[in-house]
Amino acid sequence: MLDFPNAKINLGLYITEKRPDGFHNLQSCFYPVRWNDALEILPASEMRFDMTGIPVPGGPETNLCLRAYQLLQQHHQLPPVHMHLHKVIPMGAGLGGGSADAAFTLRILNKLFELNLSADALENYARQLGSDCAFFVRNKPVIATEKGDVFEHLNLDLSGYTCVIVYPNIHITTAEAYGSIQPKAPTCTMNLLLKQDVKVWQDVLLNDFEAVLFPKYPELPQVKEKLYAAGASYAAMTGSGAAIYGLFEGGAPDDLVFPGHYLVWKGAL
Template sequence: MLGFSNAKINIGLNILEKRPDGYHNIESLFYPVSWSDILEVVPASTFSFHCTGLPIPGSQENNLIYKAWNLIKPTDKAVEIHLHKILPMGAGIGGGSSNGAFALNLINEVLELGYQKESLLELASRLGSDCPFFIENRPMICLEKGNIFRETTVSLSGKYIVMVNPEIHVSTAEAYSGVIPTPSPTPLKDVLENTPIEHWRDAVKNDFEAGIVKKYPLIGEIKDELYAKGALYASMTGSGSTVYGIFSETLTLSFPDFIVWQGKLD
C-alpha cells in the first residue's frame, strides 16, 4: 500500500511563554500541502525498513517510521517499509513527523489491526508533538507545546503556494535563542479567521523569523522576492529555513539555486 506523507506550513507562529517543563507554549495554524514523500508498506514475514531518495542522517532506530513500527507492531505479523525521501529535512515543514504518522496509518491498514482514529492520535502523540496533526491532516490551530489541536474555519482552497528551501539548517535551539516569549493580545485563531489574507502581512508573523533572518539574510531576501512577485502572504515556516508565498493564481517562479515546490492548496 502506498501513502504520500505530505508536508505542512505554519501560518503564524507565536511563542507565548516558557513552561515549567522547559518547553514553550505556542499558537500556530498548521496547514497541509501536497509536497510529499512516498511511503510503501507491504506485508512481510519479518520487519524491514529501506530508504531511497535524499539521504537521512542518524541511525535507523531514531527514524520516526522505525519508532512507529515499534509502537504499533503486533506479535504475529510484520511489514516491509520503503521510504522514498523527497522532502528536505530540518526545513520546518514537518516531513519526519508526517512519515511517522503515515507509517502508523498504513501499518494499521495493511495488517488490519483495527485501530480507530482516537487510538492512532494517541500513538502519534508518543512519536512527537506535531505527529497527531498528520493523522487529522487538515487545517488546525495548534496550541500549548504544539500537541493540542483545535478546529478552524480558515481555508486557502484554490490558492497556490510556492515553497523555497535555501538548504540552511536551523536547529530548534538556535531558533529559540532569538525569541523573547510574548503573550498575544488577540488569539491567532481570531486574527486568521477574521482578517482577509491580503492583510495578514501586517497582522500575522512567525516569532522565529526576525532572529533567523538577522543571522541568515538570504531567508528575508527570498520572502521579499515572493512579495515582489505578487504573494498575498509570505512567511518562513516553523523554525525555518523554508519560506513560502501564497498566491491567488498559478505561476512559475524560478529560484535555480534552491529546492522549490509549487502547487495548489486544498
C-alpha cells in the same frame, strides 16, 4: 500499502511561554500542503527498512517510521514488515516531513493489519513521537496550541491559492531556533487573525522565529521579499525554518526563479 506523507505550513507562529518540561507552548495554524514523501509498507518474513531520496542523518534505528512501528508493536501483535521511505520533503525546513512520515506509518499499519484504531487513538500514539506528529493523523487545517499537539478544528479554505515553498538549503535545528526565542503572549487570537483577508495577513500574522533567524541568515528575508515582489498575497517562514512560502491568489508567475541550489515546490492548496 503505499501512501504519500505530506508537508504542512504554519500560518502564523507565536511562542507563548517556556514549559516546566523544557518544551514551549505555542499558537499556530497548521495547514497541509501537497509536497509529498512516498512510504510503502508490506508484510515480510523479516523486518527491513530502506530509504531513497534525500539522505537522512543517523542510522535507520533512529528513523521516526521505525519508531512508530515499534511503538505500535508494544501494544499490538504486528508481524515483520518491509518499509521503504522515499524522502522528498527537506529536513530542518519547518515543514513537518519527518512527523508526517511517522504519522503515516501509524495510519498505514492501522489499515494494513486491521487494528481498528480510532483517529483519537492514533493521535495519542503520534504525540509520543513528536510534537506535531498528531496533526498528520487527520491532516486538516487546525489551530494548534500547547506543544503543537492540541488542536482546534478550523474552517479555513485556501483552495483558491497557489503555494510556492522555497527551501534555501539551510538546515535549522529546533534547538538552534528555540535557543534565542523570547516567549510572549500574542496580542490577538489566531481565530481573529485568520478571519481577516489574506492580503492583510502580512501586517498582522507573524512567525516569531523570523525576528531571531532572519538577521542570522540573510537569504531568508531575501526570499520572502522576492515572493512579495512577485505578487504573493502573503509570505512567511514556516515553523522554525528555514523554508519560506508565499501564497498567490490563483497561480504563481511562471518566471519566478531562485538560485539553482534552492529547492522550490509549487502547487495548489
